[in-house]
Amino acid sequence: MDWDKLRIFHAVADAGSLTHAGDALHLSQSAVSRQIRALEESLGTTLFHRHARGLILTEQGELLFDATSTMAKKLDAAAARIRDSEEEVFGELKVTTTVGFGTMWLAPRLVKLYDRYPDLKIDLLLEERVLDLPMREADVAIRMKEPAQADLIRKRLINIRMRLYATPEYIARAGRPERIEDMAKHRLICQNPATPQVQAGAQLTQSVMAHGVPSTLMVNNYFGVLQGVLNHIGVGVLPDYLTADFPYLERVLPAVESVEVPVFLAYPEELRSSRRVNAFRDFVQEEILAYRRAQTGDAAVD
Numbered sequence: 678m679d680w681d682k683l684r685i686f687h688a689v690a691d692a693g694s695l696t697h698a699g700d701a702l703h704l705s706q707s708a709v710s711r712q713i714r715a716l717e718e719s720l721g722t723t724l725f726h727r728h729a730r731g732l733i734l735t736e737q738g739e740l741l742f743d744a745t746s747t748m749a750k751k752l753d754a755a756a757a758r759i760r761d762s763e764e765e766v767f768g769e770l771k772v773t774t775t776v777g778f779g780t781m782w783l784a785p786r787l788v789k790l791y792d793r794y795p796d797l798k799i800d801l802l803l804e805e806r807v808l809d810l811p812m813r814e815a816d817v818a819i820r821m822k823e824p825a826q827a828d829l830i831r832k833r834l835i836n837i838r839m840r841l842y843a844t845p846e847y848i849a850r851a852g853r854p855e856r857i858e859d860m861a862k863h864r865l866i867c868q869n870p871a872t873p874q875v876q877a878g879a880q881l882t883q884s885v886m887a888h889g890v891p892s893t894l895m896v897n898n899y900f901g902v903l904q905g906v907l908n909h910i911g912v913g914v915l916p917d918y919l920t921a922d923f924p925y926l927e928r929v930l931p932a933v934e935s936v937e938v939p940v941f942l943a944y945p946e947e948l949r950s951s952r953r954v955n956a957f958r959d960f961v962q963e964e965i966l967a968y969r970r971a972q973t974g975d976a977a978v979d
Contacts, residue, residue: 682716685709686724687745690738693731766956767796774819775875777899778940779803781919783819783961790960797953805873810945817944817957821875824943831943832958834965838917839878839935841885842926847909854912857933861889864911866902869895875916877935882914885933921968 688698689709699709717724724738734742774783779801791797808814811828818824824831854860865886870879878899886893894905899915903923906913912929916938920926942961948954 679716679719682712682719683741683745683748685712686716686741687749689713689725689732690734690742690745693733695732765796766794766952767798768953769798769800770817770953770957771800771802771815772817772819772957773802773804773808773815775805775821775899776803777916778819778821778918780898780900781903781916781922785922786964789964790957793960794956797956799957810943813945816948816951817942817954819940819942819961821938821940823939823941826943828946829943830946830949831941832962834940834942834961835918835969836937836939838937839875839881839914840917840931841912841929841933842906842915842920843912843929844906844909845925845927847906847911848927848929850909851911854930857885857930858888860885860912860930861891863890864892864894865890866894866896866905866911866913868897868899868902868914872897874899875938877938878914878916881933881935885914918968921971 685698685702685704688702689695692698692701695706695709695713698704699706702709713724720737720741722737723735724741725732726735772783780803784801787799790799802808802815807820807824808818809826810816810818810824811826819834821837823833851863852859854863865882867882867885868874868878870883870886892911894910896902896905902913902915903919905911906915906926907923915926917934920928942958944951944954944958
């Protein structure tokens with residue numbers, strides 16, 4: 678069914694006159710009349726009774742007017758929401774990041790974002806695979822390396838390192854390693870170096886295991902590694918950002934750590950003006966800044 682003819686029909690039914698509808702639509706009376714006749718022919722029915730006082734809808738015309746009235750209300754509501762979106766943030770936002778960062782750092786903080794924007798709908802995609810942002814597999818990505826895809830806006834958030842951590846209870850029971858060689862007396866909790874992960878973490882794991890670690894617990898993501906550490910199973914290879922939320926974990930072998938790993942936020946150039954994307958970006962940057970200030974104790978961190 679021709680949308681333009683329906684628009685003209687709705688205007689005529691609403692005005693009760695070809696002339697008045699034509700004035701509202703900036704069309705001649707004859708042009709409006711032709712469109713109505715064409716619509717009636719396509720439907721095989723009469724939509725208006727014509728008499729000297731104007732036009733009255735037939736039963737079939739009333740059915741169609743009910744439908745176009747519903748459509749008009751929905752279009753008006755959509756237009757209003759589009760206008761409101763200049764000030765409001767709502768709708769679906771697909772965010773992708775790694776399992777570790779998503780479960781241990783991002784998800785626990787999202788309540789603050791929802792408090793600010795209660796109508797936001799976040800689809801959080803946690804996986805090590807790099808999703809294709811230009812193809813809109815996700816709207817925003819937080820990755821542990823600079824994205825290589827073209828046409829992306831990218832922002833470096835922070836640098837992290839992989840380090841060794843254990844609970845005070847585990848250290849009290851098993852002793853504190855003083856040298857990396859002492860790991861030969863401890864259980865290591867880590868990801869399998871062959872599984873998809875940040876390369877720096879895999880390299881640190883391999884360097885520790887080279888010193889004769891007798892027992893391991895391997896999990897395919899850092900959230901599982903964290904659970905093993907929190908339950909006093911051994912010494913875990915974990916990213917340093919988790920210390921903000923688990924300050925009671927003790928760092929083991931402070932001289933042993935990975936190289937720096939850059940954390941980037943990225944989104945497609947075409948979403949530069951998206952209120953949802955900008956709200957999420959600003960929220961993450963605020964939380965990163967708060968984390969950095971807490972780590973350094975310096976309120977002047979930029």
